[in-house]
Amino acid sequence: MFGMLFAAWRYRFFIFSSIKTELRTKFVRSKLGGLWMILHPLSQVLIFAFVLSAVLSAKLPGIDNQYAYAIYLMSGTLGWSLFAEIVNRCLTLFVDNGNILKKLVFPRIALPLIVTGSALINNSLLFVAILAIFGxxxxxxxxxxxxxxVLMAVNIALALGLGLALGVLNVFMRDIGQIMPVIMQFLFWFTPIVYMANIIPDQYRSWLELNPLIPIVTGYQNVLLYNHAPDWTSLGTIALVSIALLAFALMLFRKASPEMVDQL
Incomplete structure (x- = not known):
């Protein structure tokens, strides 16, 4: 494991340049450029906010602001978008880059690091846009x-651990790449982003404890909306789980790397 990290450090300039190239080529022919990275999640926020606030007349307890739901939605969306982008891109990362893995010699761990770096930049730009809208x-x-x-670090560890493990398994079992988008949809609606957790019936509320994203997303909402520190008890538990999952994913990746090229 330390060998992979050392190799990634030796190829750090390759990783940084790949992130820069990816972001540049993604929007090279677009007039709006990098704005597309934040327009999509913000448009979803506006739709949900309009339906919940204007159509359904929903109210957010404890917040005296007519745009409270929009603020609540943007806070949760910021955490979800970082998690979802890393997981979704890592899921097909090795399958999509099969030709590169066969032809070029470089540390394969560089690929998920490039994805993570790109997602972090996208999320940071979204955060700046959200702060402007908050104002x-x-x-x-x-x-x-x-x-x-701190929340972003835990979020990245969880997303990268899950995404890297699924990306490796998807090389050998392609059905994973087909079913995960459905599971991600369930996970989104199973996370209190567009609704408050207290509206869930009591008989189902205990199920929320099975969702590792809830302490993270709730932490985003506490910090950005309620001006409270995160709940360190639940967040600390998820941080330990995320670190353990990431360590397992790295071990799985190291052991499966020689066979992945043959499968691709």
């Missing part, structure tokens, strides 16, 4: 916003 809506997050890097 327009009259909501200014407090000093608790400086806990956000």
């Amino acid at each position: 327009v809506l009259g909501h200014i997050p407090g000093a608790e916003v400086f806990w956000l890097p």
